[in-house]
Amino acid sequence: MQKYVIYTRVSTQEQGRSGLGLEAQDRDIELFLSQFNDKPYSVLERCTDVLSGTNDDRPELDRALGVCRKTGATLLVSKLDRLSRKVSTISAIMDDKKVKLRVAQMPYADKFQLHIHAALAEQEREFISARTKAALAEAKAKGVKLGGLRDATMKRNEIVKANAAARAEKVAGIVLPLREAGEPLREIANRLNEAGVATARGGSWQASQVKRVLDRLESR
Incomplete structure (x- = not known):
């Protein structure tokens, strides 16, 4: 047993x-x-x-x-x-x-795959942290005061945008080649799920989420 x-x-x-x-x-x-x-x-x-x-x-x-x-x-x-x-x-x-x-x-997943996943997750957190700091520094340089209710909301929005951009960059190496090869959004989502790549909330990919990632990558 x-x-x-x-x-x-x-x-x-x-x-x-x-x-x-x-x-x-x-x-x-x-x-x-x-x-x-x-x-x-x-x-x-x-x-x-x-x-x-x-x-x-x-x-x-x-x-x-x-x-x-x-x-x-x-x-x-x-x-x-x-x-x-x-x-x-x-x-x-x-x-x-x-x-x-x-x-x-x-x-x-075997031990090797788990180790790679852990290493990638750590890199992602480091990148998100750096991207968030850069976004806040840019906002500050533009004269945005990061204090008070309104400014706190702006700060949160900057962080959300930075984190979303970082996650898009993480899967760019998978998503962009597949899209350029003519794969539909649903098939790209399936490929991400098969590779064990989780969404931001730890769930499975859907075509709509892939579309948002592609839109962010195109707006870089």
């Missing part, structure tokens, strides 16, 4: 109390267990941390890993970033010979 230890994480005390984020993770995990698990299974433990993804002090993750090492159970998470937002931390877990890892949203 396949044994699992389930680990979930949310970033703030508010999310931990309200269940925001945890319910979505639980849904992903239950979907994996019901549709992508090919043998009878049992869940030995469910461990949850309410901490930032950059915080390395994770008592519940440590407990989950301890149970995996002791019992041979597989550590199951909904998304890779629930383990950590640091590729070094994720790599250390994957390199542990006593720990097997499965990610619900990437049910067929």
